Amino acid sequence: MAPILDFWFEFASTYSYPAAMRIAESARARGVTLRWRPFLLGPIFKAQGWDTSPFNLYPAKGRYMWRDLERICAGLGLPFMQPDVFPQNALVAARVALVALERDWGEDFCRAIYRAEFGEGRDIGKPETVAAVLTALGQDAQAVLHEAQSDATKARLRAQTEEAQRLGVFGAPSFTTADGELFWGNDRLEAAIAWAKR
Amino acid sequence: MAPILDFWFEFASTYSYPAAMRIAESARARGVTLRWRPFLLGPIFKAQGWDTSPFNLYPAKGRYMWRDLERICAGLGLPFMQPDVFPQNALVAARVALVALERDWGEDFCRAIYRAEFGEGRDIGKPETVAAVLTALGQDAQAVLHEAQSDATKARLRAQTEEAQRLGVFGAPSFTTADGELFWGNDRLEAAIAWAKR
Numbered sequence: 001m002a003p004i005l006d007f008w009f010e011f012a013s014t015y016s017y018p019a020a021m022r023i024a025e026s027a028r029a030r031g032v033t034l035r036w037r038p039f040l041l042g043p044i045f046k047a048q049g050w051d052t053s054p055f056n057l058y059p060a061k062g063r064y065m066w067r068d069l070e071r072i073c074a075g076l077g078l079p080f081m082q083p084d085v086f087p088q089n090a091l092v093a094a095r096v097a098l099v100a101l102e103r104d105w106g107e108d109f110c111r112a113i114y115r116a117e118f119g120e121g122r123d124i125g126k127p128e129t130v131a132a133v134l135t136a137l138g139q140d141a142q143a144v145l146h147e148a149q150s151d152a153t154k155a156r157l158r159a160q161t162e163e164a165q166r167l168g169v170f171g172a173p174s175f176t177t178a179d180g181e182l183f184w185g186n187d188r189l190e191a192a193i194a195w196a197k198r
Numbered sequence: 199m200a201p202i203l204d205f206w207f208e209f210a211s212t213y214s215y216p217a218a219m220r221i222a223e224s225a226r227a228r229g230v231t232l233r234w235r236p237f238l239l240g241p242i243f244k245a246q247g248w249d250t251s252p253f254n255l256y257p258a259k260g261r262y263m264w265r266d267l268e269r270i271c272a273g274l275g276l277p278f279m280q281p282d283v284f285p286q287n288a289l290v291a292a293r294v295a296l297v298a299l300e301r302d303w304g305e306d307f308c309r310a311i312y313r314a315e316f317g318e319g320r321d322i323g324k325p326e327t328v329a330a331v332l333t334a335l336g337q338d339a340q341a342v343l344h345e346a347q348s349d350a351t352k353a354r355l356r357a358q359t360e361e362a363q364r365l366g367v368f369g370a371p372s373f374t375t376a377d378g379e380l381f382w383g384n385d386r387l388e389a390a391i392a393w394a395k396r
Contacts (some may be wrong), residue, residue, distance in 0.1 A: 048258070060366055060368040061246075063366065063382055064368065067380070068382070068386075071379075071389070101387050167260055168262060183266075187386075188385075
């Protein structure tokens with residue numbers, strides 16, 4: 001059986017962008033099976049006493065993060081454009097991701113949302129942006145959005161967020177292994193994959 | 199002329215430990231000249247509204263950090279022991295470092311302090327620990343401590359901390375290049391050295 005790594009991501013999270021764009025190839029190259037686990041940082045940040053991103057609460061850290069992300073994207077050959085709105089409301093996109101990841105275009109959807117947000121500076125908090133991404137992937141946007149806004153999908157996203165919190169996740173991206181190790185940050189991706197392979 | 203990289207470190211900072219232990223060799227291998235720049239995080243954290251380490255303010259992040267540091271040290275073959283006191287009062291050690299870095303045993307002193315603190319779990323906030331480290335290095339501990347506690351050294355440490363803040367430093371370890379780039383974290387050491395070489 002291939003080792004499994006859980007990939008916890010949030011569409012509002014900046015460093016989740018480079019992680020999401022490169023994780024599939026990194027995991028495949030090492031023979032690790034990925035589970036893509038969208039969740040919401042909002043409730044987790046709230047539990048830490050924050051009502052917005054720490055990058056907004058601490059401006060020096062925020063300025064650094066945008067420059068650092070720009071350098072990282074340049075190094076990976078990824079498009080980068082700082083969006084006007086930050087953090088963005090990732091609720092609808094996360095619900096759609098839950099639905100999409102049960103289909104074979106789920107990972108493509110996640111990458112397309114990140115590219116729209118941090119590669120093109122679009123606001124993925126607007127349902128019309130999510131719809132446009134779905135349409136570009138050849139999907140029936142209204143049907144998918146309808147399913148994404150069902151009570152069942154809403155409950156699944158809440159449960160997944162609670163599971164992340166139970167596992168000790170406090171930021172995104174995070175990676176968890178079957179034996180309970182937690183890794184946080186795009187820069188821990190390689191270490192997480194190596195640990196899953198042990 | 200060899201490219202220069204400024205290495206900003208704080209003796210209370212956990213991730214500065216692996217950075218300090220490996221930076222000299224990494225920089226030498228790439229032909230980069232290092233400037234070791236001790237500073238104090240206290241005034242910088244205070245400006246962000248914190249009266250202690252964010253690893254204490256946010257327990258989930260703190261628990262993660264200690265486990266992450268343990269894994270990193272294991273990977274580098276560095277001894278690791280979580281000290282009882284965290285964060286430690288790095289004031290005297292930082293002043294001594296300023297004095298020591300003008301001698302040829304300065305880097306050895308910095309590494310020995312980090313090893314005592316995070317490799318052996320000792321309290322480097324106690325002047326007797328700093329004195330023991332100095333003695334083990336073959337130095338006259340009382341003479342060095344006397345010089346370290348002079349008004350001139352105190353003023354230099356304050357000035358260096360203010361310089362760090364002006365450069366946008368908000369955490370440790372940090373690295374700054376001659377062309378104004380800032381890199382934060384042990385995991386950015388390679389990127390910082392590569393940038394300095396550009």
